[in-house]
Amino acid sequence: MYRKVFANKVFDRKVVLITGGCAGIGRALVLRMAQAGARLVIFDLDRASLDSLVQHLQDHLNCEALGLECDVADAAAVERAMALVVERFGGIDVLVNNAGITHRSRFIDTEVAVFQRIMAVNYFGALHCTHAALPSLLERRGQVIVLSSLSGFAPLLYRSAYSASKHALHGLFETLRAEHRDAGLGVMLVCPGFTATDLRKNALVGDGSIQAQPTLTLGxxxxxQDVAEAIFQAALRRQRLLVLSNVDWRARLLARVFPALFEKLLPRLSGVKPPVAGD
Structure with missing residues (x-):
């Protein structure tokens, strides 16, 4: 259930761009921002889902919205899409880098092409979008929100490419924040825990094929919707880091202070069983 917006007008008429906005956390955040009066831009690869979501926003939330079919891994496509956004809305106030993919396979069984694909979407996708939107964000003293993960600061079994991409996001966006600390640019890294999204249904395996993964059972x-609400509230405060996890700050502390113990607990914390040969 979405919370009602009362007197808060922070995002009213602001231009909010969300990548991967047709499903999961992205879609929930689109709806939450629309409730807050924002004007929405949605990047996704599914044209039918984009059209349906934009129609829903217009019909039920009286929201001005634009859906653009855009592969964030394609730098030229991102540049063209951002130019359209600026032409139509005049600029961008909030960029949410949400688009991402995952995999499940041992490092030894994972082809290099899988690492390249994961990095192309999760890391370079966020880089492309932020690089293209940055002049407008700086002009408007805007905000960048980046969907990372618990694996952004701690290892996660059978997700070496995914974890690497999230670690890279932290390096990139923490540096970006430091470089523009006096320019009024907000940068927030969000680290959700296990969330009921469709990400696992399109997970890659070691050879690059797609194989749906079992639902995680930890905690x-x-x-x-709950994750989107937490992101929304943290964005109001222009928070720097938001950790949302069933193992929350304790896992982070354990990984940093007692790394050997953390590694022993990884199978349980990861919530997955080892992949068998042929997975």
Missing amino acids: KVASP
């Missing part, structure tokens, strides 16, 4: 699995 309470968060809903996209």
Whole structure:
């Protein structure tokens, strides 16, 4: 259930661009921002889902919205899409780098092409979008929100490419924040825990093929709506880091202070069983 917006007008009429906005956390955040009066731009690869979501926003939330079919891994496509956004809306106030993919396979069984694909979407996708939007964001003293993961600061079994991409995001965006600390640019890294999204349904395996993964069973699995609400509230405060996880700050502390113990607990914390040969 979405919370009602009361007197808060922080995002009213602001231009909010969300990548991977047709499903999961991205879609929930689109709807939450629309509730807050924002004007929405949605990047996704599914044209039918884009059209349906934009129609829903217009019909039910009286929201001005634009859906653009855009592969964030394609730098030229991102540049063209951003130019269209600036032409139509005049600029961008908030960029949410949400688009991402995952995999499940041992490092030894994972082809290099899988690493390249994961990095192309998760890391370079965020880089492309932020690089293209940055002049407008700086002009408007805007905000960049980046969907990372618990694996952005701690290892996660059978997700070496995914974890590497999230670590890279932290390096990039923490540096970006430092470089523009006096320019009014907000940068928030968000580290959700296990969330009920469709990400696992399109997970890659070691040879690059897609294979749906079993639902994780560790602790309470968060809903996209609850994660979106937490992101929204943190964005209001222009928070720097938001950690949302069933193992939350304790896992982060354990990984940093007692890394050997953390590694022993990884199979349970990861919530997955080892992939067998042929997976």
